[in-house]
Amino acid sequence: MNKAEIIELQKAVGASADGFWGPKSIAACQQHLRRLMPKVSPWPKSDQQSVRAYYGEPGNDINLMSLNVNGLGVRYEDNPVKIIRCHDLVADSLLRVLQELKQTAGYILTAYDGCFNFRKMRGGNSWSMHAWGIAVDFDAGNNGNHTSWPVRATMPLKVMEAFSREGWLSAGAFWGRDAMHFQATQ
Numbered sequence: 001m002n003k004a005e006i007i008e009l010q011k012a013v014g015a016s017a018d019g020f021w022g023p024k025s026i027a028a029c030q031q032h033l034r035r036l037m038p039k040v041s042p043w044p045k046s047d048q049q050s051v052r053a054y055y056g057e058p059g060n061d062i063n064l065m066s067l068n069v070n071g072l073g074v075r076y077e078d079n080p081v082k083i084i085r086c087h088d089l090v091a092d093s094l095l096r097v098l099q100e101l102k103q104t105a106g107y108i109l110t111a112y113d114g115c116f117n118f119r120k121m122r123g124g125n126s127w128s129m130h131a132w133g134i135a136v137d138f139d140a141g142n143n144g145n146h147t148s149w150p151v152r153a154t155m156p157l158k159v160m161e162a163f164s165r166e167g168w169l170s171a172g173a174f175w176g177r178d179a180m181h182f183q184a185t186q
Helices: 003-013 023-036 048-055 091-104 106-111 157-165 171-175
Strands: 064-068 083-087 112-114 135-138 181-183
Touching: 003 023, 003 157, 023 157, 023 171, 064 091, 083 091, 091 106, 091 157, 106 112, 106 135, 171 181
Parallel strands: none
Antiparallel strands: 064 083, 112 135, 135 181
């Protein structure tokens, strides 16, 4: 992202528009996204105990459903995605986000990279939020785990805003990396 683009992003989130994405811009972006979130979060805290208490055991097929996304333009490597396997408690919310993104940022739907994946976190022993089907990834090629957002990663703010309106956390905004990742936790 060049200086002019960072300035535009800073204006959008209410930060001082100086072209440098630092701690003040990060805080302003996080505050901006929090203001968009529901007053009462529909989701549990992101620690393993809270997630397990709310969503059940990771990988439990009873809690998973096949969300019909046919017609929304969701694609994986040039192939249409007809269903997304996700936790039944996040399905309606995820569908609303995808419907909004089709209208405002449809191109991101062409870079779907997954939701349910029964696995541990990268490099750790704790379960990934994907193991519950409560996290979704988009455009991993440009927004990978070790790619800083927004300096290198390219996830648009409007995508993060759409997820925030449903209470989902954006890893790019809240962790400064892994901008492909969105999860239904506080």
